Amino acid sequence: MGARARVKLCLGEYSAHVYRALIAEKNQPAPEKGAVDVYIEDGCLLIAVYSGTLSGLRALLNSFLLLAHASYSSLMALEG
Helix, strand or coil: CCEEEEEEECCHHHHHHHHHHHHHHHCCCCCCCEEEEEEEECCEEEEEEEECCHHHHHHHHHHHHHHHHHHHHHHHHHHC
């Protein structure tokens, strides 16, 4: 049985910037724990994660949410 999660982050003007950071991570070779889709829909960032195991889902989702948070926080810090 597989596990799925879908997260929608509406970050306003920053959605596209965070999207580019996540796409770069998605395209890196990594251990196969599952699959991640990242896309923009209605100005919001969507992260869809699929894995064969719940622990794989957790690991992938944690990784992408942490990267999204780091990217967004960095952009906010630049804004002052």
